[in-house]
Amino acid sequence: MPPKSLPWTKSPLIVNAPMGGFAGPELAIAVTKAGGLGQIGAVTDMQALDHGLSKVAQELDRIDGLLPIGVGFLPFVTDMDQAIPVLEKHRPAVVWLFAASEFEHYATLATRVRRALPTTQIWIQVGSVAAALQVAETAKPDVLCVQGSDAGGHGFQKGAGIISLLPEVVDALAAHGHDIDVVAAGGIADGRGVAAALSLGARRGVVVGTRFLAAEETQVHPAYQKAVLASQDGGQSTIRSKLFDNLRGPNIWPVAYDGRSLISESFDDHERGTEMEEIRRKHQAALQQTNGGFGESGRKGYAAIWAGTAVGLVTKVQPAKKIVEGLQAEAKEVLLKASARL
Ligand SMILES: Cc1cc2nc3c(=O)[nH]c(=O)nc-3n(C[C@H](O)[C@H](O)[C@H](O)COP(=O)(O)O)c2cc1C
Incomplete structure (x- = not known):
């Protein structure tokens, strides 16, 4: 079931990772148009982000007053003083945070973003049970993305694949009374991976990076x-x-x-x-x-x-729409076939 406040999305939710330098407005627009959550990866150039979000605003209608995309930040390197005015101007539906230099910073950042954009969801990506609990407790994100060690790009140096990490995180959150939506990332590149993540406890869906490196709309050499x-x-x-x-x-x-x-x-x-x-x-x-x-x-x-x-599962370049729709259709088929085998 897609989160209620992302009403354009279809289930299971497919999200493109906000890959800085790779996931630009074209990818975000295409993923959102296909019924996923498209995201732009921001690094340090807020003028480029402003330009990118203006492009999105030309292509996509606002939904409940928000641009139907996410914007990802790396707080250890992004100057949020510069980012907040750009966010206030464009009002994306989701702000994604990953790699704060200390976990405690997420709470401060979440408060600042919520003050500026009260209806925007805050998503935070973490890679351990301890981080998930601490971030849930202090920053209270709308969605936690649990990133396993198979993920491309940056992640926790000490890690586990989502097959063990995700259920332990889900159990720990429940045991501590945190009712937070969870999505999974790391090694998911086809419908089998999506189906597995849903079975492991990714209530809403998945975040996919590597597979989108082969999307036509991705900015990649x-x-x-x-x-x-x-x-x-x-x-x-x-x-x-x-x-x-x-x-x-x-x-x-x-x-x-x-x-x-x-x-x-x-x-x-x-x-x-x-x-x-x-x-x-x-x-x-x-x-x-x-x-x-x-x-x-x-x-x-x-x-x-x-x-x-x-x-190794990424074998051809395709439009993002095909990737999103393919992942959703395959996941349903895989789950139906698997349940028929029970
Ligand atoms: C090329 C590339 C760049 C990435 N850049 C970022 C980034 O800028 N910010 C971020 O939060 N995550 C980034 N990630 C990590 C993703 O958020 C996500 O966890 C990962 O792509 C999921 O695993 P997968 O690549 O196996 O799908 C990047 C991943 C890749 C492959």
Whole structure:
């Protein structure tokens, strides 16, 4: 059942992850038009966000006074003083927060967002039972996104896949009297994953990142997308590491986080014990190449290619609408077939 205050969405709810630099207005518009929750990933450029949200406002009607999309922020790097006026101007239906430098910050941020946008939902992504409980208690989000360690991009360095994490979070929330909607993220790339997440306790639906790297509307370098499509066997072709955050210079991410990327030449150099200075030099040089440092198809590059373990299930580029509708239809079919086997 979709959340009541997102009345345009269809069940099971499919949400595109607010992938900073990848999930722009075109993707958000297409996902929302298909009956999902489209999201824009914001990083630090609030002028670009303002521009992106203006585009959305031209394409989508407001529903209950809100733009029917979400905007994702990384509070450890986003200046919320600059973000709030942009949000007040455009009033998105959802504000998504992930990677505050301390869990306590979410409560302060939630209060600020609620003061500015009282009817906007606050969604917070976490990757452990303890974080889910603390955030539920202090920030009281409308929706908690439980992110498992299969996820592409950044996440908790210490983690578990959603198959064990999600039910434990759901039980812990219930035991502590928190009636919060939960969605799942991490390794979900087809209807089987959606069906599994629903069975594990994702009441509302799922958040999908890696699969949308192959959406027509996603802003992604062609060589990056090619590498994602060419990759198989995600447990072997991707790895979680802090190395990827050290390529451009010293890692600025909060200490609890690392990121999952395709295994690259930079990672292999790191494993061989190559000095960081030399790894960074090669990385910088590779960025000048026409392939953006992402390597040729099937070949490893020197730049991070954030992608999750489900990368092997991502085999073709499709319009976002097809991805959303396919995930919903497949999930229903899988659940019906599974229950017929009981
Ligand atoms: C390329 C990429 C970029 C991402 N960027 C962000 C981001 O800017 N903010 C955020 O909250 N999550 C980000 N994520 C993580 C997602 O929120 C989500 O947890 C993840 O994509 C789910 O796992 P999946 O990739 O296996 O679907 C990113 C993920 C990917 C793959």
